[in-house]
Amino acid sequence: MNILVTxxxxxxxxFASHRLIERGHHVVVYDNLSTGxxxxxxxxxxxxxxxxxxxxxxxxVMKDNKIDLxxxxxxxTSVPESIENPLDYFENNSFGTMNLLQNCLKAGVKKVIFSSTAAVYGDTRKDFVSESDELMPINPYGESKVFGERMIAHVHAAHGLNAIIxxxxxxxxxxxxNQLGQKNxxxxxxxxxxxETAVGRQATMAIFGSDYPTVDGTGVRDFIHVEDIAHAHILAAERLMSESSYLQTFNCGYGQGFSVLQALKMMEDVSGRKIAYEILSRRSGDPAKVLAKAEKIRSELQWSPRYNDLKIICKTAFDWKKRQTS
Ligand SMILES: NC(=O)c1ccc[n+]([C@@H]2O[C@H](COP(=O)([O-])OP(=O)(O)OC[C@H]3O[C@@H](n4cnc5c(N)ncnc54)[C@H](O)[C@@H]3O)[C@@H](O)[C@H]2O)c1
Incomplete structure (x- = not known):
C-alpha cells in the first residue's frame, strides 16, 4: 500500500511510519517539521x-505517489497552549484537516485514518467513556479535533470517504x-x-490538583504505550483497504487508569531517582479521570495490546530521555 503520513x-x-515500512508498505511522510x-x-x-x-x-504529492490511504x-497537541492561543489550534488542526480532506478528494484518495483524542469527551464524570458518548470538549485542542471528526463524517456521507477515527x-x-521516542x-x-525531572533537567515538577475524587486525589489517566497505538494504525489501514463503505470511531486505550502519583512512583522505581514535586491547584481544562471503554477496537480490528504495563511505559520513556540528555 502507498500511504501518506502527515x-x-x-x-x-x-512509530507508525517505521512499523508500516517494516510491514512492506510504501510511506511518504508529509510534515512541516514544526515539532517533528x-x-x-x-x-x-x-x-x-x-x-x-x-x-x-x-x-x-498524493497523485505523484499514487497514494491509497x-x-x-x-x-x-498542547492543551495549555490551545487555551492561550485557541485560533492557532483551529487554524492548524481544524482548517488544516479541512484542507487536507479537500486535497484527498481532489486526488481521488478515499481512505483516511484520523488521529483524534480522548480530549473530545471533556469532563464526562463517567468512569469509562465509550465511543458513543456525547462529545463535550473543555478546551480548544479537544474542540479542534471534534471539528475534524465531524468533517470526516460529512465527507463520508457526501463523497464516500472511508475513514477510521x-x-x-x-x-x-x-x-x-531506544531508537524512537518523544522529542517535541x-x-x-x-x-x-x-x-525531565528524573534525569535532573528539571529540579521539580508540578502536580496540578490533589483534591480530585480519585484514589489519591491526583488526576487519573489511561496511559497507552506508543507501540500499541502504532499497531492500531496498521490494523486500521489494512481494514480500510478491504472495505468500500466504512466509517468507524475507536477508543485507543487500555481501559485501566493510573494516577499521576502512581506514575511518579513507578518512574522513581524504574529510574532509581527521587522525583521532587509540588502540588499546585487544579489546572483549567483538566478532567479528574479519563479512561477508555476499549472493547470496540479489540473486537472490530482484533487489536490486542502488547505493552499494557506501566513499568514498560516508564522504563522506555526514561531510557529514551536519558539517551537524549547524555
Ligand atoms: N501524544 C499524545 O498523547 C496524543 C494523544 C491523543 C492524540 N494525539 C494526536 O496524535 C497526533 C500526533 O501527536 P504527537 O504526540 O505525535 O505530536 P508531535 O508534535 O510529536 O507530532 C506532530 C507532527 O505534526 C507536524 N505538524 C504539525 N502541524 C503541521 C502542519 N500544519 N503541517 C504539516 N505538519 C505539521 C509536526 O511537525 C510533527 O512532526 C496529533 O494529531 C495529536 O493530536 C496525541
Missing amino acids: GGAGYIGS HKEFLHSKCKFVMGDIRDRELPAR VMHFAAK LRYFNVAGASLD PKANHLFHHLT
Missing part, C-alpha cells in the same frame, strides 16, 4: 517538507530498542515532566 516526523507518526524531526524518518521513507494548510501541495497525524488516550513510552520541544504532558 506528521510522520513527530512522536506517534514516526528529520532524524525520526525511516531511511526507506520518502519525505516531503510541506504544510497541511497548503492549498495545492498535498493533492500533488492517508494517515493524518499532523496537529498541534482513532481517539487516543494518554500516549507514552518509547521504542524498546513544546511537550508539556506528564511523561515529559516525569522524565
Whole structure:
C-alpha cells in the first residue's frame, strides 16, 4: 500500500511510519517539521517538507505517489497552549484537516485514518467513556479535533470517504530498542515532566490538583504505550483497504487508569531517582479521570495490546530521555 503520513516526523507518526515500512508498505511522510524531526524518518521513507494548510501541495504529492490511504497525524497537541492561543489550534488542526480532506478528494484518495483524542469527551464524570458518548470538549485542542471528526463524517456521507477515527488516550513510552521516542520541544504532558525531572533537567515538577475524587486525589489517566497505538494504525489501514463503505470511531486505550502519583512512583522505581514535586491547584481544562471503554477496537480490528504495563511505559520513556540528555 502507498500511504501518506502527515506528521510522520513527530512522536506517534514516526512509530507508525517505521512499523508500516517494516510491514512492506510504501510511506511518504508529509510534515512541516514544526515539532517533528528529520532524524525520526525511516531511511526507506520518502519525505516531503510541506504544510497541511497548503492549498495545492498535498493533492500533488498524493497523485505523484499514487497514494491509497492517508494517515493524518499532523496537529498541534498542547492543551495549555490551545487555551492561550485557541485560533492557532483551529487554524492548524481544524482548517488544516479541512484542507487536507479537500486535497484527498481532489486526488481521488478515499481512505483516511484520523488521529483524534480522548480530549473530545471533556469532563464526562463517567468512569469509562465509550465511543458513543456525547462529545463535550473543555478546551480548544479537544474542540479542534471534534471539528475534524465531524468533517470526516460529512465527507463520508457526501463523497464516500472511508475513514477510521482513532481517539487516543494518554500516549507514552518509547521504542524498546531506544531508537524512537518523544522529542517535541513544546511537550508539556506528564511523561515529559516525569522524565525531565528524573534525569535532573528539571529540579521539580508540578502536580496540578490533589483534591480530585480519585484514589489519591491526583488526576487519573489511561496511559497507552506508543507501540500499541502504532499497531492500531496498521490494523486500521489494512481494514480500510478491504472495505468500500466504512466509517468507524475507536477508543485507543487500555481501559485501566493510573494516577499521576502512581506514575511518579513507578518512574522513581524504574529510574532509581527521587522525583521532587509540588502540588499546585487544579489546572483549567483538566478532567479528574479519563479512561477508555476499549472493547470496540479489540473486537472490530482484533487489536490486542502488547505493552499494557506501566513499568514498560516508564522504563522506555526514561531510557529514551536519558539517551537524549547524555
Ligand atoms: N501524544 C499524545 O498523547 C496524543 C494523544 C491523543 C492524540 N494525539 C494526536 O496524535 C497526533 C500526533 O501527536 P504527537 O504526540 O505525535 O505530536 P508531535 O508534535 O510529536 O507530532 C506532530 C507532527 O505534526 C507536524 N505538524 C504539525 N502541524 C503541521 C502542519 N500544519 N503541517 C504539516 N505538519 C505539521 C509536526 O511537525 C510533527 O512532526 C496529533 O494529531 C495529536 O493530536 C496525541
